[in-house]
Amino acid sequence: MFVCLSLLSNRLFTMESDIRILFIHSIEQHIKQNEFIKLSLGNYKGTDPDLKNIYVKPVQIKKQLNLSFTYRYKTRDITKNYTVQEALRLIGDLFNAHNFAASTLFITQANITCQQSKNKSWATTSSEPTAKMPTTLTHDHQKERKLAQGSKDYLHRLKLTDEMGNVYKNAQDKWKQINHYIELLSTMLKELPAGDVLQVVDMGSGKGYLTFALYDYLVNVLGKPSSIVGVEYRKDMVELCNRIAKMSSFANLRFEEGSIDEYRPKIRLDVLIALHACDTATDDAIAKGIENNAHLIVVAPCCHKQIRREMEKSKVDNRLDFLLKHGIFLERQAEMVTDGLRALILEYYGYQTKVFEFVSDAHTPKNVLVIGVKKSVTQKRKDEILIKIKATKEFFGIGYHHLERLVGLEV
Helix, strand or coil: CCCCHHHCCCCCCCCHHHHHHHHHHHHHHHHHCCCEEEEEEEEECCCCCCEEEEEEEEEEECCEEEEEEEEEECCCEEEEEEEHHHHHHHHHHHHHCCCEEEEEEEECCCEEEEEECCCCCEEEEEECCCCCCCCCCECCCCCCCCCCCCCCHHHHHCCCECCCCCECHHHHHHHHHHHHHHHHHHHHHHCCCCCCCEEEEEECCCCCHHHHHHHHHHHHHCCCCEEEEEEECCHHHHHHHHHHHHHCCCCCEEEEECCCCCCCCCCCCCEEEEEEEECCHHHHHHHHHHHCCCCEEEEEEECCHHHHHHHHHHCCCCCCHHHHCCHHHHHHHHHHHHHHHHHHHHHHCCEEEEEEECCCCCCCCCCEEEEEEECCCCHHHHHHHHHHHHHHHHHHCCCCCHHHHHHCCCC
16 A cells, blocks of 8 residues: 655655655655655766756646756756656666665655665655745746836837837847846846946947846836946937937936947946947947946957957967868857957956856857956956966967057057
8 A cells, every 4th residue: 555755754664675666656646646846866876977966846848747857967957858757767767776865855745855874775754844836837937037028118119019018029039138138237237336326338339229228227127326328320320219218208318429439438437338349349348448447347249350360360380270270160269269368358457257148049149248347456467367368369379459459458
């Protein structure tokens, strides 16, 4: 007769084979009774040196209950979904192979642990419940956005939403991109030094999608007094954005016509942003941030032509020349070298840098974000950076980096 483990309180079992069979049966029973919350398989004893744990939770996919397995490795997670019967067979195989020496079943009434002791015997105990049943099992649940859709005038005027505030189908990717951008910046914006009014410049603001969203987030979500200037060389875009800003009553948001290299801030510069400024225009923007001692510099580079031309011109003989003879590899290497040197130069001037993915390739191929947060730097570290910059340039046959010349650091 089947006995539910959760009813056995803290009673200890000692029959090894029965214990593991009973534990697996208990998982199945609690799934049928809608009491299963999650399962943790730990203390891995298998042959994969990088696998640490497996976590199992219920998930609903296409209206069918499945079990989602998250394989936790040292440097990554891999998720696989199985039907309930497939999952139970897999759990049974893992137990029979003795791959995991400690497993905990979380149900609504208790936590049930099945564990192997040092002398290889198995025992099962139960304790008070610590996990809560999730509110939804939907696999593709909607992610909470930093900016709600709603009836925001500027979104409708920018042709992202209809009059009711619903995002147009063909604007879904742009909407996700905007929110992802705000999400990445949100923590850093909150940590900026307190001041009277946060002064932000968006270099190459284009149609202003992200500029408007950032102003909305700072002023209306965070309640942070802010002034934002969008710099754009296309006169029609500047006029359009200024008109929308006025109609939206965004009093401290304005757009100015001009190029990045010619722009001269008229006010203190706290945050500098340049998304998809082409080739050396990104360097122009970073230099403006460094020169004006901006607290936060955020750029998403594209079109890394200047360094690629330097590498093509020199054709140095090094350990990577077998790769660089292929155009696509040379292009990718030039991108990494360009942005790597940009990060080093930012660090030389006292910025703590991060380089990571901006948005997935599904939305835009320009997906690297370089962020610099103003901190401090020792002279020893500056000397080390100069040596590293020089060595990198020599290795790839680079005569100069445009940002070096702009800030007067050419080595």
